[in-house]
Amino acid sequence: MDEQPRLMHSHAGVGMAGHPGLPQHMQEGTGGTDGDGRKQDIGDILQQIMTITDQSLDEAQARKHALNCHRMKPALFNVLCEIKEKTVLSIRGAQEEEPPDPQLMRLDNMLLAEGVSGPEKGGGSAAAAAAAAASGGAGADNSAEHSDYRAKLSQIRQIYHTELEKYEQACNEFTTHVMNLLREQSRTRPISPKEIERMVSIIHRKFSSIQMQLKQSTCEAVMILRSRFLDARRKRRNFNKQATEILNEYFYSHLSNPYPSEEAKEELAKKCSITVAQVTPSFQVSNWFGNKRIRYKKNIGKFQEEANMYAARTAVSATNASAHGSQANSPSTPNSAGSAGSFNMSNSGDLFMSVQSMNGDSYQGAQVGANVQSQVDTLRHVISQTGGYSDGLTASQMYSPQGINANGGWQDATTPSSVTSPTEGPGSVHSDTSN
DNA sequence: AGACATGATTATCG
């Protein structure tokens, strides 16, 4: 009769050993067997894991497939993703927003300004030729110089673009590759779309840092090129003889007021065909007049001869043009058109007379006349603009320092009659012209 | 090579 319980007991014991289970624990209450059971449990799992690696690929695949097809899989997967996102991603997620790198922006701006990264501008020597043509012919000298520069620049540009494209392509390829990989892996481990996105942005950042290096070296190359070619800004090409003559002609025929207007400068520049890059032609004319004024004033004696020469020339061409010139005071031929006509111009008559009387020194009538004419021309212009008149101006312009007032400045209509005139003549002129 | 000429740049001023 005792057998049964014992048997059952033993049975239970065997059962316990073979299949450790909860009922057993509950039955046993406290006991050393609890810890041992867990250890065995883990060992069992490890054993299973170890055997998995021994399984064949097919087997593993099948298992994976089974796992994927499990009805609870999506839900579990989502939970895992969520947990992962909360733990890992949120930590690094804070520094996600990338502020636009100022250095990168600088580089971009520079490349854009240099025409490297901007829209295509015709490319190389073609652009140079076009520029030369646009600037009005005869710019061959400087365009030849610049075509080299432009050619090199476009070379840089081309390299830059191909490299950039290469990087772009590599970046895209790599991105797709990684994305595919992640997508594939996302079937077996929790990878959320957000994480993929993050990976992609990391890849892009890496590649853009490479791009920045490219941009930087491109910038450096451009800078070097610049310094070698254009940036020799002070590199000066003398104007050709014709240009200087035209400018001098204008200068000496407007000696009373050698300040050409913007339009006049433009026209002079066009006439002189001065087109050197870096500055506008009219700015070059401004430079020329600035230099000329200051240098003339500094050493009038030195320029005397030149002044006489140009005065004579204007006189000659004036007489050649004879009697009926138009009023047009072309900068290139300030004399030919205006002077002859102005001699018998009603308004300038008095002026001329008074000048003659004052100027009764060494110079010949024709010369003086021509010169005075242009003075008058200038003056009339000035007068009409300001309504004022500065005396002494007309009297002494051409060949003597008197054209420059005591302050060392050119006496012009903007500084009216306060200047003491050397003679009485202008007084009458004043009243006359002011009418 | 050095002096001078000359176009361009810069600082300053009104």
Added chain:
DNA sequence: CGATAATCATGTCT
């Protein structure tokens, strides 16, 4: 903002 004066840097002449 334009003119001037000083200066720079290169071109040209001797």
